[in-house]
Amino acid sequence: MRRLAAILVVVTMIPLPVRAAKVELPTWEGAAVSGGYDLGGGLWPKSLTPDETGAAAGETGEAAPGVAPDGTILAVSPAVGTAATEASGPGAPRFFGPEGLVDNIGVPSGNRPGVVENPDGTFLIPQEIAEEEAYEPLPPIEGELSDLYFAHAPVDFLIDPQRLLTEQKSNDIKRFLEFHSDESNFRLFVMALGETQTIPENIDIDGLHKKWFSDSPTVLMLYYREQPQLTRLVFNESVRTSLPQSVFDRILQNTLREGGVTDLAPDQVEKMAIELSIQLYWLSKLMEHENTDDRARAANSSIHEMIASSDAPELLREYAPGIFIQDSGKVLSLVFSLVILIAGISLIGLVGWGILAWKGREKISGQPLLFPDFKISPRLGGEFSGGGFVGMSFELGDGSAL
C-alpha cells in the first residue's frame, strides 16, 4: 500500500517542473526594422547605390532605365542606355561597383585595359603590359656599405651584406661552399653585388684578394644580381701564372654557361658555384701534374676533355651528374663488348635455328633406300595386313587416339 502511494506521489510530482519550464524562443524583429542592408555593405554613399536611386525613383513615380513601370526588364542597347544616362543628367542611376563606372566603351577601370569591339565586329585586344619585378634601387657601394664588403677579410664564404639572395638559398650556398672548402684545395668565396652597383674605384679587388687570401689558393667570384655575364673570377697570383690564360677563360666560360641556365639570382649563384667547384677540382688536379712540359699540352686541351676520375666528390656527382664526362675508352670497350656479345648470341641462335631447321626439314632427298626383306607370319587370316592400325580423331576438342 505504501509503495502504491509513493508511486502515485512521484507520478503526480514529475510533470510539475516540466510544466513550469519554458523554452525561450528568439523574438523576431518587426518587418519595418529588417531589410536595412545596403548594396556594397555601406562602402559607397547611399545616394549612388542603384537600390536607393531606384527607391527614390519609385517614390517619384519614375521607373529605372531598362525597367518597365510594371517591373519587367526592357532590352536597352548600350548606346541608348548611355544616351539615356547622359540625357538623364548627373542624378541618373548608374551602377557603381568595385570596378568603378561601367560604360559602353568597354574599358573597365583598373590596371587592365579592356577589349574594345570595333564596328566591323573585330576586337581590339590591348597589349599586355609585362609585369616586371621591381627591385628597390640599390645604393652605390660606398661608405658603410663599402666597409661591409671590403673593410675586413670575409668570414663567411658567401659575402652578401645587402641580403640580395633569399635566406634559404643563402644557407644552402653557404653550406655547399663550406663543403667545397673542406674537400678542395681551392677555397671559394662568392661576393654578391647589385646589378647596378660597381666596385668602388678606390678598391683594388686584386690587391684585396692578395691581402686576404694569399695564404691559400682561393677564388673570389664577384656576382652581380641577375647579370651573370658580369661575373668576374679572381684567382691567386701564383695560380694565375702557373697555368695559361685559356684555362681560366674556359673555367669562366663554363661557369657563365651554368649561370645563364636560369634567371633567378639565387639559382644562378648556386649553379655557378657548383660549376666553379667542379672546375676548381679539375684545376687542382691539373696543377698537381703541372710542369713545363705539360703547359703546352694543357693550353691546347680543354678541361672538359679530361675524363672523370672515380674519386670525384660524390656530392658533385649528385648535384650535377651530367657534367662529368665518362671515360670514352671504357665506353667504347663496353659498346664493343656489347656488340660482340650480341653478335655471338645471334650467331649461336642462327646456328641453332639452322640445326633445328635441318633436323625438322620435311624434304625427301638422297638415294633410294632399300629395306632388307623379311617375312612375318600372317594373323587374323589377312594375307597382306593383320590389322595394324593407329588412329586419331581430329574433331575440335577431341584429340583422343582410337
Place this chain on the structure above:
Amino acid sequence: MKCPKCQRPVDHEAESCYSCGYSEAAAAAICGGNLVLLNRIHDAAHCLRKRERDDLAYTLDQLELKFPQMLFCVYLGTLPSHLSLSELGFWLLNHGQVKGAEYARPNENAILVLMDMNTRQVGISLGYFAESLITEEDAYRALTMARPNLVNAEYGEALERLFLRLGKILDRKGRQLRKLTREQLHAGLIGAQNPVLDLPQHLSPSLAVKMAPLEIPLKSA
C-alpha cells in the same frame, strides 16, 4: 597388335580375335570377298581440291622414289556407322589393289592413310612389312603433327605433312638397318638381340622355359 574390330590385343599368329572372333573372313562377310581397285589417292569423300591432290601426288611420287619397296596410298571417305576405320583399313589392304602399283610394291608394304569425314577420324593402316618399320608410337606422332591442319580442314596439307613425317621415320629406320651386319640383322629378326624392327616376339620358347617348373609340380601332383 590389336583386333581391328574390338581393339583388344591379339597374338601375332592368331587366326582370329580371342575376344570377338574377328578375322579376315568376318571382314569379307561385312565388306565383301571380292577385290577392289583403288587409286593411289582415293578421294571418295571429294574433299581434296585438284591442286591439293596434285601436290599430294607429287609428294607420294617423291616418297616412292626414295623408298622403292613401299606403297603409299590414301582413302578419304564417308563411312557408314557400323564400319570403323580400322576394319576398313584391314579389309582394303587385304582386298584392294592400288592402280599402278607394280609387283615390287605389294600390299604388305603398304602404308594406307584413311580418313572418315563423318566421324572426323584419321588413321594409318599398315601392312605386315610396314608395321615392322613403323611403330605405333611413331605413327601416332605423325598423326599428331598433321592434326592442326586437319582441324582447320586443310586436308591436302595435312596428308602431305603426314606422309613426309612417315617418310622421315622410314628414312631413320633405313639408316639404322644399314648399319647392321647380316648377323646382327638376323639376330634382330629373330628377336634374340636388340631388335631394331618392331617384330612380334616369339614367346613360345621363353614361355616353355617359364612353364616347365610349373608343369613338373603338376605332373608330380
